[in-house]
Every structure is written in structure tokens, then in C-alpha cells.
Amino acid sequence: MSEVLKLEGVVRTFHSEGEDLHILRGADLSLRSGEIVALVAPSGSGKSTLLHLAGLLEKPDGGTIRIGGIDTARLSDSEKTTLRLNEIGFVYQAHHLLAEFTALENAALPQLIAGSTRKDAEARAAHLLDAFGLAARAHHLPGKLSGGERQRVAIARAMANAPKLLLADEPTGNLDVATADLVFAELLRVVRHENIAALIATHNPDLAARMDRVVMLRDGHLVDG
Secondary structure: OOEEEEEEEEEEEEEEOOEEEEEEEEEEEEEEOOOEEEEEOOOOOOHHHHHHHHOOOOOOOEEEEEEOOEEHHHOOHHHHHHHHHHHEEEEOOOOOOOOOOOHHHHHHHHHHHOOOOHHHHHHHHHHHHHHOOOHHHOOOOHHHOOHHHHHHHHHHHHOOOOOOEEEEEOOOOOOOHHHHHHHHHHHHHHHHHOOOEEEEEOOOHHHHHOOOEEEEEEOOEEEEO
């Protein structure tokens, strides 16, 4: 398995009202293709910050972030944007679907932005929606979908460009227990089938136990759970 994500000594500090908040104090992590890792930590401890750094949405104050062996500090902003679009998928607790677009159109959009033809983008989107049990809902607007269905569309959209890395921040946090279990099972199945490296933040110990391994964010460092 090839190494998809590597964090080495990553530091992130926020400055607030004259006080330094040391969120990450030298975080290290290696994530390989096909590996699904749970990121577990209390609220406010820096999970979202870590995911934003790994996804190149924020810059670290120190340390190195490599994606596919590339030192991302050497990339221009436009190169980082291209890397995010083609290599990284994001899933958030809130689905953030475009209300005026159907499920199929929402899942196809990242591919269109990346330059795919509409035919190819919609074919890939239809394949992913079918994988998540949503073939019959493909032409429904988000307002006509349940919470679990909307989140599955959001996950399909995150996988639209066949990313090598999936970053998910409490992807089932807004769902009831039964729906969360269903959505998570489908997420794991599709991620494994597509051989994606996935880092998934969760508060749920039962969900974390279903992943390949658990890392915990403790005092600004990542430790095995």
C-alpha cells in the first residue's frame, strides 16, 4: 500500500486576545491507501484543525504535510487547489448540498469543475449514488431527501473525482443512531472498494472500532488509541 498522507511534526497555534492557543504541538501521522483511520478527541481539541491542515485548507505553523509523497509547502496556491480538487475528498457533519441541484447534479459537480464532460460526470455520479443505495433518488432535490439520504449524496460528491484521500469530520454526527449506522456502513464499503485512504473524525466509539485503527489527539499530539 502506498503512503497517501504523511504529517511530520505539524504545529498549529492560534493567537487570541494576547494568548497563544497551541492546538497542534508536533503531530505525526502516516496514512496509506485502503486504510481507514478513526480520529478521536473531545470537542475543541483540534480535530477539525487537523483535518483542515491535511486537506490544505489551512497552513501549518511548522512541520511537513506530504500528500502522495509531495511536500505541499512547495506548492503554489493554484497547485494546492488542483491537488484538493483531484486528490482529496471532504465530508462534513452538515451536507452542504446545493438546494437547487438534484442529487445527481450535486454529485456530478466536482467532476464538471475538474473538466469532465457532462456525460462522464453524470455516469460517475450515477454509479456512486447507486453504490449508496440512492439510484431511485438521483433526480430528487435535497429538500425531498431524508437527512441520511442527503449525507450519502454528500459522501458520493466527495468521492466524485476518485480521490486518493478522504477526510471526514463527524460525517454522521447529525443523524439518528440507526441512520448513522447505515450511512457509515455504506461509507466504509465504498471507501474500501475504491481503495481510498480515509481519516474520519468521530465521537462514536462503536464507529471508531469498525475502522482499521484509531488515533487520538491528546495535548496537541497524535497517539494510537
